[in-house]
Amino acid sequence: MKHIEAVIRPFKLDEVKEKLASIGIKGMTVEEVRGFGRQRGHTEIYRGAEYTVDFVSKVKIELVVEDAMAPALVAAIREAAYTGEVGDGKIFIMDMGDAVRIRTGETGGNAI
């Protein structure tokens, strides 16, 4: 099993979700996060004083899939989250030990 984390632009979430649904992904976890990479932050001004906001709002999605599914999943996220500008985000792929469905106690591939 693979654990896949993708940090993407918030407004791309709907497109990514729809794309993943179309290739048969049945669930994901989503979180609002902030961070920085190569994309610069922005300036905010309050009563004339300038503040640099280094951390940019992003959305992190997490999924666990069977090994064979991982390449298609990564390709789908790339396609749907792409704008071509700096700041499109990153995808992290990790090996996953096991998974358990709380309701039934199923493990491994049956649990995801």
Add this chain to the structure above:
Amino acid sequence: MLQSGDTAFVLVSAALVLLMIPGLALFYGGMVRKKNVLGTIMQSFILISLVTFEWVYLGYSLSFGPDVKGLIGSLAWAGLSGVGATPNPDYAGTVPHLAFAMFQCMFAAITPALITGAVAERLRFGPFLVFSLAWTILVYNPVCHWVWGNGGWLKEMGVLDFAGGIVVHLTCGAAALAAVLAAGPRKDHGRHQIVPHNLPMTLLGTGLLWFGWFGFNAGSALAADGVAAGAFAATHLGGMAGMAVWCLVEWRHRGKPTTLGAASGAVAGLATITPGAGFVSPGWAIGIGMLAGLVCYGAVLVKARLRFDDSLDVVGIHGVGGVLGTLLVGVAASKLVNPAGADGLAFGNPGQLGLQALAVVVVGVFAFVVSWLLLVAIRAVMGLRLAPQAETIGLDLSEHTEAAYGE
């Protein structure tokens, strides 16, 4: 002859109407996405400054100044020249002329603010200011003169508009329709879900609007008298009936009553009772409010069917409410309620309904056409819309370099 009671009442009413502007800002602000809440609030708030400037130097005189051929006021009172403590018996014989001018100033300021809801989340601040200023001069001031100005042609014909069904709600509704067509839909409209970010804020705004509406309508009696009490009662009854019916219809139609439905129904009822507030009995006020809840609910559904991006339903609630309320004055007005008014259809005078319908058509077409031409001209010269990327980032950061919700 100055009367202290009337003067105190009109001054307090003016302050109540002012409070409707931040109320409207919160009402709208809660309905947009959180990246646009400050920009949306600002589009209402800043009009206090912009329109008040215009009102002092130009607008009051154009609207209420000495009549020129029934169409517009002259510039004799520009800069509030001669507008002071002495009452003007043409408008309000017992309160200082200046109190009347300030009371009316608040109406002028909130009307263009109402339009902004139709094109929320996509206008640049500069073009929005240019439009609001030009619109106040070219649409609000003339229509205000026609309906309320001494010698205005619709007023002379006998058209009734107690507190702004025509002058405020119909003009802003027609302009909102023009703005939706001229500006086009938001990028995400129909492609992504766009849901309100803070409904408690919208409900708070609704409460402030309702509170301020007592000044708007009862204050339009311009005296602390029986007509004011009648308008106060009608306002409350119209609002409560609109809220109740919207909720009931929604409950029946969608399975659950919603808080945004309650807010929308209240505002629909309040807007619809506005032109008749001082002319109709309490029983009719309840009927008018109930009809508003039903008809405006339907209008909002039709909008969705037509795929118009009237983002916060200005046409469906204020435009339709203004038209409905103005026509119903022609049915329900009674000289028993207000001897200075007229009898409507239900009291043996069908001609009044014809007059009201004429005013709706003339003002509706005038406001729509002038607004459309203005918007198209501004679009050609400076553009109306945010750049696509700025629209994605949101008004708050792209137009105001701020974020509403910090750490």
